[in-house]
Amino acid sequence: MTKKALARGTALPLQSQLLAELRKDLSRHAVGARLPTEVELTERYQVSRTTVRNAIQVLVDEGRVVRQQGRGSFVAEPRISRPLDKVWALVESFTAHGLDPESSLRAFDWIDADDAERLGLPEVTLPPTGALHVQRVYRVHAAPVAVADAYLPGEIGQQITRADVEAHPTFQVIEDKFGPILHHARLTVRSRAATEQVAALLDVEVGTPLLVLHRWLHRDDDRLAQFVVYHLVAELFEFTLEPQVDPPHALSHAFTGPRPVLTLRGSTD
Numbered sequence: 001m002t003k004k005a006l007a008r009g010t011a012l013p014l015q016s017q018l019l020a021e022l023r024k025d026l027s028r029h030a031v032g033a034r035l036p037t038e039v040e041l042t043e044r045y046q047v048s049r050t051t052v053r054n055a056i057q058v059l060v061d062e063g064r065v066v067r068q069q070g071r072g073s074f075v076a077e078p079r080i081s082r083p084l085d086k087v088w089a090l091v092e093s094f095t096a097h098g099l100d101p102e103s104s105l106r107a108f109d110w111i112d113a114d115d116a117e118r119l120g121l122p123e124v125t126l127p128p129t130g131a132l133h134v135q136r137v138y139r140v141h142a143a144p145v146a147v148a149d150a151y152l153p154g155e156i157g158q159q160i161t162r163a164d165v166e167a168h169p170t171f172q173v174i175e176d177k178f179g180p181i182l183h184h185a186r187l188t189v190r191s192r193a194a195t196e197q198v199a200a201l202l203d204v205e206v207g208t209p210l211l212v213l214h215r216w217l218h219r220d221d222d223r224l225a226q227f228v229v230y231h232l233v234a235e236l237f238e239f240t241l242e243p244q245v246d247p248p249h250a251l252s253h254a255f256t257g258p259r260p261v262l263t264l265r266g267s268t269d
Contacts, residue, residue, distance in 0.1 A: 018055045032141040035073040084241045089171035107135035132157025147231040183220040
């Protein structure tokens with residue numbers, strides 16, 4: 001491996017110089033290409049492994065690099081961006097960016113109404129008949145990027161077969177089987193640490209921050225048609241919203257600094 005020493009004794013820190021070199025290297029690699037290991041980069045640039053690790057983490061935070069546990073670091077796809085003001089199937093997030101995701105069905109089972117609390121499903125009221133649970137893992141360039149757990153209650157779930165969801169997204173299956181019954185939705189997005197189960201499916205370390213999206217789809221009579229929990233590799237996804245600016249309103253607030261602490265010294269009785 002050709003060594004390329006960085007300039008020492010200059011105002012520009014070694015990590016900043018290394019970042020500049022790595023960004024140039026990324027531009028010469030195709031998406032999905034494996035990057036040199038931390039040990040190889042340490043030897044090439046004659047810097048500490050800590051410096052290399054910190055520089056790679058910056059690239060991960062920027063969405064340029066993705067780490068895969070046990071495999072290494074790879075050139076990342078551009079962030080998959082989707083608007084929050086529209087209802088969409090997750091597969092559309094990939095195809096809109098020219099990606100052709102692979103999908104594997106990991107669960108197709110029926111859960112009882114009492115299971116919602118045990119599974120940690122927020123604000124989901126399932127009918128007495130329960131719901132169909134469909135779990136799917138999405139991969140891009142063979143790397144897992146998302147886990148989707150869909151819950152289809154009552155008569156909807158009862159009319160969906162395993163063959164249906166093996167061939168198509170549940171969103172599409174609902175529209176194909178029942179027509180335009182979907183009327184309105186609610187979304188929440190939060191950050192959550194990967195559990196042991198989800199970490200295994202996404203091939204990340206337990207505790208890795210993930211984007212978690214909850215989506216409720218309702219019919220026009222407000223009955224639940226589908227509830228989905230998406231666990232997404234955070235550095236690969238982003239959500240956008242373009243809200244209207246409200247007319248000026250009467251906001252009056254002044255921030256105040258911390259109050260001084262009065263300390264009495266040398267006091268006597």
